Amino acid sequence: MDEVEVVVAHSERATLRVGDVFLKVDADQARVDVEVEMMALAPVPIPKVLWRRPPVLALAALRGTTLGRLGGPSSGAPAGWAAAGAAIRRLHEAPLPPRTGRAGRSVAALTAELDDECESLVTNGVLPADLVTRNRQVAEAALRPWAPAFTHGDLQIAHLFVDGDEVTGIIDWSEAGQGDALYDLATFTLGHEEHLDDVMAGYGFGIDLDVIHAWWSLRSLLAVRWLIEHGFDPFAPGCEIDVLRSRM
Template structure:
């Protein structure tokens, strides 16, 4: 009998693996619906949906491995990272999905409120928060909407050799800033940003300040949530180290 492995679990959702099947349990049916819709529209490899029975979504495992994880060593050749960049570009060039993204005004308000809480509760030093809020300003500008994954962590992209075999976890997909996806994918692995941009194949390297700004935005918004849900953003190479790197 196949072993049941807990891939990730917190108060909002859980993912289990049984053999070659992943079971995603989510009390928010709208989030599962959004994920299935995004996978059906995305012009890149995605997991096969095997069945749905709320609150569970069953998907098939992907071939290959991820390029690493936040806080851990990165793997894969420069060509593999470039292939990931090319797949991301293909997604961003696709027709826009129906799901709208957050406005710049809403994101700015959320970020300012989070920064206040981080400092008021002593979660992070005030100088660290203030400096990264300054860096973050470069991301809070008008952008041309693209089909974005919305949570394109390095652990969500699978490769086999130098080929992308699939991208998982599409619940945050919608219309957004393409540079946010690039920033999320390279968070904590800045040494591979040039390889990703080589595969992405545009003048995105002219917007490095915006990518750096999105690193600060994502990390500032994540620290308190991660701490409250049993994760450690203070671990080496993770979100707090990303914030420190901007000092």
């Protein structure tokens, strides 16, 4: 029998790997509905859906490996990172999906959420005030009008697989929908700033570096408390707190 590997698990969902099959367990069936719908619309390689029996979605494993993980070393030649950039561009230029995704929150809603989170981080002593204040200033550049694109919404480096210079698949589409394209690029390069130029070479024009930097700060500020509450460590080397410190 194949060994059962826990890929990720927290109170909202869990992903297990058994041999060549990934099993996603999610009690929120609406979220799974979105994932299946968005994968069907995405013009990039995706994992094959093997079967679905709520609350479980079974997906075929993808060929290749990820380019790294947040808080860990990155891998892959520049060509692999450029291929990722080109695939992300294809997604962003695709016809718009019928829903708004995580990357499509309104500027007003995002500003209110960010200000509340910054206040909480300082008031509860999670982060020093100067670190929060500086990154809140940097984050301001992301709070601007943007043209909607087909976005993944959670394009962490661990969600894109490559084999050499070929993208073999992108996973975890439950946050996908219309949104700010630069949110995806910032999420993908978070903690791996040294590969941003390679990704940009594949993606092409239309990248505002100030906005990318802003999204790094904004996304990290919003993630810290959630990560702590769900058993993750944003203080680990190379993770969200280090990203915030790099803006100082």
